[in-house]
Amino acid sequence: MREKKISNKIFDPFENFRLITENSYIEARYNGPLYGVVDVAGAKNMVTKILIAALSGETGKVKIRNIPWIGEMDITLSLCKRLGVDFKINPDKTLELKIDGFKNPEVRFDSYLGNRVSLLFAGPVLYKLGKANISKPKGCEIGERKIDFHLAGFQAFGIKIKEYDDYLGLTLKHKEFKPATITLPFPSVGATENLLIIASMTKGVSVIKNAAIEPEILEMVKILQKSGVSIKIDANRNFIIKGGPHKIIDVIDIMPDRVEAFSWGIAALSTKGDIFVKYAQQDHLLTPLSVLLDMGAGIEIYPDGIRFFYKKNLKPIKVTTQTYPGFPTDFQQPLSILLSQCNGISQIHETIFENRFRYLERIKTIATSGRIEIMNTCPKNEPCRFYGYNYPHVAKINGPICLGKGDLQIDDLRAGFALLNAGILSEGIKIYGIKLLYRGYENIVEKMQSLGADVKLVI
Numbered sequence: 001m002r003e004k005k006i007s008n009k010i011f012d013p014f015e016n017f018r019l020i021t022e023n024s025y026i027e028a029r030y031n032g033p034l035y036g037v038v039d040v041a042g043a044k045n046m047v048t049k050i051l052i053a054a055l056s057g058e059t060g061k062v063k064i065r066n067i068p069w070i071g072e073m074d075i076t077l078s079l080c081k082r083l084g085v086d087f088k089i090n091p092d093k094t095l096e097l098k099i100d101g102f103k104n105p106e107v108r109f110d111s112y113l114g115n116r117v118s119l120l121f122a123g124p125v126l127y128k129l130g131k132a133n134i135s136k137p138k139g140c141e142i143g144e145r146k147i148d149f150h151l152a153g154f155q156a157f158g159i160k161i162k163e164y165d166d167y168l169g170l171t172l173k174h175k176e177f178k179p180a181t182i183t184l185p186f187p188s189v190g191a192t193e194n195l196l197i198i199a200s201m202t203k204g205v206s207v208i209k210n211a212a213i214e215p216e217i218l219e220m221v222k223i224l225q226k227s228g229v230s231i232k233i234d235a236n237r238n239f240i241i242k243g244g245p246h247k248i249i250d251v252i253d254i255m256p257d258r259v260e261a262f263s264w265g266i267a268a269l270s271t272k273g274d275i276f277v278k279y280a281q282q283d284h285l286l287t288p289l290s291v292l293l294d295m296g297a298g299i300e301i302y303p304d305g306i307r308f309f310y311k312k313n314l315k316p317i318k319v320t321t322q323t324y325p326g327f328p329t330d331f332q333q334p335l336s337i338l339l340s341q342c343n344g345i346s347q348i349h350e351t352i353f354e355n356r357f358r359y360l361e362r363i364k365t366i367a368t369s370g371r372i373e374i375m376n377t378c379p380k381n382e383p384c385r386f387y388g389y390n391y392p393h394v395a396k397i398n399g400p401i402c403l404g405k406g407d408l409q410i411d412d413l414r415a416g417f418a419l420l421n422a423g424i425l426s427e428g429i430k431i432y433g434i435k436l437l438y439r440g441y442e443n444i445v446e447k448m449q450s451l452g453a454d455v456k457l458v459i
């Protein structure tokens with residue numbers, strides 16, 4: 001019997017994202033401390049990948065709950081549409097997916113907009129069609145962001161690669177993936193997820209050595225395990241995966257976005273306010289919370305969220321970004337805004353991406369006191385894979401930094417929140433390039449306004 005199609009065209013939560021152009025901007029200025037309660041949306045860096053992992057399953061239906069209404073979802077769903085995936089988005093933040101074959105092998109962005117996850121479609125599309133044409137990933141420009149680990153993994157699983165200017169032509173050498181053992185030169189989040197998805201469909205035992213273990217990845221592991229895939233993780237972060245055809249569980253819940261949760265904490269502390277961040281989870285924030293405690297922040301942890309509040313002058317600190325469970329690279333951008341308000345010298349050593357401080361150069365242009373310095377030289381006695389390269393990956397922030405007026409451009413998504421937070425501490429700025437911000441943060445202006453911030457979106 002033919003199943004009824006479930007697509008609809010009525011509800012479109014991404015309309016606002018699409019309306020934002022390069023001329024749109026946000027106006028922000030200081031309006032006192034932020035107070036109140038704010039909800040954290042579903043995690044951007046889980047939802048898009050788990051949606052793709054779900055497509056690797058055998059025929060059936062999957063419901064994904066707690067979908068964030070962000071641009072990243074819009075971009076990912078446009079790839080699904082092109083592949084002929086049947087889905088329905090509902091106002092209650094659920095996504096209903098019909099898991100089936102694909103109508104064609106084209107995983108191609110249909111506009112200038114793109115993201116990192118195109119490459120993760122390789123596994124499901126190859127598994128079901130034997131070939132895939134995949135747009136090269138796009139995304140925030142925070143370093144070179146090579147894809148060599150993904151490609152080496154593809155080859156190990158028996159995938160033939162032809163590289164074109166803007167896409168990859170992939171075919172299976174034999175009829176199916178062959179089990180593989182891959183050692184990642186660095187625990188890459190995207191490569192771990194990509195190869196995990198492929199391994200989950202591959203008959204036999206595959207091993208991913210030196211894998212990343214970010215919470216979003218462990219959520220994927222949990223969902224695949226619930227779907228019958230055997231995945232063991234040893235003490236050295238090696239994943240041992242016994243894959244094969246599997247049917248994905250019926251209902252998937254998206255974890256709260258830990259980057260958003262932390263960012264609201266910073267917004268509270270930097271404005272000397274008090275915010276209860278609903279759904280923030282301590283488990284995902286152990287190291288960052290302790291960094292804030294070391295600075296003297298007020299933090300109370302509850303089962304349904306975390307309260308961040310200002311108690312006393314915060315102390316400057318030194319932080320080095322690392323893979324999980326170290327201090328995450330995505331958190332350094334909001335953190336630096338808090339550091340700009342502390343009295344004294346703080347330091348951030350970025351060791352994941354080689355060029356993630358451009359937003360601080362922007363902030364320098366509106367600073368009327370204090371000093372921000374971006375350096376290429378690693379701090380003494382800190383091992384760093386960027387040692388000896390000329391990368392601007394160390395920031396010294398000598399605060400307090402008063403923020404005046406000006407126009408600022410967002411260079412990458414996380415910088416978007418940082419500039420907005422700078423805006424609500426400033427005499428008045430206009431922030432451009434906000435499409436990037438709306439790719440990752442749901443209702444950001446409305447949420448800020450509900451906490452008392454003076455921010456206005458001009459489309």
Ligand code: EPU
Nearest residue numbers: 045116145146147148149150188189190191352353413414
């Ligand atoms: N790398 C390579 N070769 C590869 C893959 C990675 O050299 O084939 C390098 C990268 O250049 C980088 C490092 O390995 O220096 C780590 O990159 P990773 O692959 O872990 O990053 P990603 O998967 O591209 C995800 C998040 C980022 C987050 C990083 C690190 C998504 C969509 N993106 O990127 O999030 O910063 O992991 O945790 O999950 C964001 O949300 O704004 C964002 C940038």
